[in-house]
Amino acid sequence: MKFVQNVKPDVTTDIVYMMCPMHLLKLEEQMKELEPGQILEIMTDYDGALEDIPDWCKKTNNEFLGIDETPDFFKFYIKKGTR
């Protein structure tokens, strides 16, 4: 897992306490709103996301930048791909 710090997201979405498959549905919904190169931050405590979000990025040609941990949840950073 890639760990990152001080990433400046363009959009943040908070889905703490939500479970599968909300992390993927929100991700898809939010990414549609972004321009290529923009960064999405997703806050979630759902540990299944550790596998699913990087996988989703690979499948959809978006760049998974990494995660940042807080005591209560993860912050995922995804950069929208160019296609």
Add this chain to the structure above:
Amino acid sequence: MKKYYVDHVATNPLHPDVLKAMMPYFTEEFGNPLSVYEYGMKAKAAIESAREQVAGLVNAKPAEIIFTASGAEANNFALRGIALARQNEGKHLLVSRMEHHSVLNAARFLEKSGFTVTYLPVDKQGFVAPETVKKMITKETTLISVTHASSEVGTIEPIQEIVAIAKERNISVHTDAVATTGNIPVDMPDLGVDVMSMAAHQFYGPKGAGALVVKQGTRIVPLIYGGIQESGRRAGTENVPAIVGMGKAAELAKAELQERMAYLRPLRDKIIDAMANVERVYLTGDRNNRLPAHASFCAEYIEGEAMLLLLAAKGIFSASGSACSSKALKASPVLLSMGIPSGLAQGSIVFSLGMGNTPEDIDYIAAEFPAVIKRLREISPYSQGWGDKEEGGSCTATK
């Protein structure tokens, strides 16, 4: 265009007699069952009558029925309610990998709250092996949750054998009987479980009505606190029309169960036999020990959603995997747990039949399905094989 609805695990149409029974409770009999005057007494009597009807369907005592708003609520209530009620005895749960998300995510919630959950593996037909259950029990185990039948693959689980193991060790057993109640005989004392979930819309009743059947003497922590409804175990003014509808649907299901099964089983077998002739389409779940109206398959080199869209264009309305998989580009966890490779699991399709379907409907589906498969394979990047992806074909082949 004629419509062919073959997604009865998603929901069923309301039985006309059920609607008729419900109607007065939307209009003139609108009372709150807790009110002490006539309106309230009539609503209360209607609920108690429905309680008897629902209890009758599963051979439970009326007092054991707790009405909920859905099967998902009943599942959440069972997992949290029993785990919390017994937490001083232990904080370990066994949950099968075949479960609906309302069980799995409730288990996840408990894990986050300090419980330990072991997920029971299944074999290629989706059966939980009682021997595995025995091995995975610890001194801390207080609850085992295994679905009566998965709505994704239709396999009926050996609940009684699991209960026998659990009882020797004073472990409570929950079964999610949402897919089975009203569709096959479900006798709660015979199954031996302590708690069991059901949903009215799975047997021609209304949405918004479900129940958790809690064996007498079982302690359970409420999911919703408030008033004294449902003997203080589920607060909130009752959804009287829906409960009345659930009661009527239960009464009809009990009376017509054998007739419905006898009608649906040959239709199911007809569809399974027809699919056996379609190249690289495999049956998922057990061939015989499955729900009487349930036929599920995986088609190689094809994406489930694409199948659904092309079938829908021909008036055929079916399903592919769970909401999780179909809405989130993710292979179904149930199919993966059965050892079906993720590529193949993407091509999952479920035809679930109902009393509105006819043998001619099956002929139509059997005639149209191969053309859909052929067209999708022509455009599939994997039509010549998975390449560097996983190999397919580990599930039960229909041929």
